[in-house]
Amino acid sequence: MSRRDHLITALQATPRDLERLVRPLASADWRTIAAGEAWCIADVVAHLADIERRFLPQLRRIILEDTPILEDLPPHPASHERDGDPAALLAAVAAARAETITFLVGLAPGDWARRYRDQRGASGRFLARVQRLVAHDTSHLDQIIDMRASLARQGG
Numbered sequence: 001m002s003r004r005d006h007l008i009t010a011l012q013a014t015p016r017d018l019e020r021l022v023r024p025l026a027s028a029d030w031r032t033i034a035a036g037e038a039w040c041i042a043d044v045v046a047h048l049a050d051i052e053r054r055f056l057p058q059l060r061r062i063i064l065e066d067t068p069i070l071e072d073l074p075p076h077p078a079s080h081e082r083d084g085d086p087a088a089l090l091a092a093v094a095a096a097r098a099e100t101i102t103f104l105v106g107l108a109p110g111d112w113a114r115r116y117r118d119q120r121g122a123s124g125r126f127l128a129r130v131q132r133l134v135a136h137d138t139s140h141l142d143q144i145i146d147m148r149a150s151l152a153r154q155g156g
Contacts, residue, residue, distance in 0.1 A: 004112055007130050008104055014137045015094040018045065021144050022086065030086055034150035039077070041147055044140050045089045047075055052096035055133055056103060062116045062126045063107065069117045070129075104130065 001009075022030070022041060033040045039047070054073050061068040112127045 003127065004104075004109070004130075007127070007134055008101060010134045011097060011104070011130075011137070012101055014048075014141070015090070015097050017141055018048070018093060018144070019090050021141065021148070022090065025086075025148070027086070029148075029151050029155075031083070032151060032154075034147045035154060036150065037147060041144055042083075042086065042089065043077065044144055044147070045086070045093060046084075047077075048137070048140055049089060049092040049096055050075075051136065052093065052100060056096070056100050058116075059100070059103065059126070059129065062114050062129065063111055067115045067117055067123075069119065071119055100133075 022045065025041065030042050031040045051073055058068075058070050058073075061070065112125070112130075114126045115123055116126070116129065117123055
């Protein structure tokens, strides 16, 4: 299995892993901000959906343009629809990720070596950008695990 295949497999797993992590939560825990946190679990899930919708256009630019300059993707908490239905938020993450996967699967192997630059001028390759998305997923899945543990300590 190629490195590309491993990255795609990891990206495909995120919506399932996310759903598994939040399925047992009580609705109050979904929107409760745990001690030491700035966000609740609903914020994290909404953030994942938001980032996915903003990340795919950057990936497309790397393929379509010669060495595009990509802007940072800071969190936009104002766009978090934390009061929405948890199932709808999870579905939004899954739908946005499915679109990204479809795009990635359709690329030629050489596309994964295409270059981009970040706002600070550092150069990177498409594969590394996708790897960054996998790392972002992992970071937020770990965050949810920590938040759940914190909520359990607070409640009991």
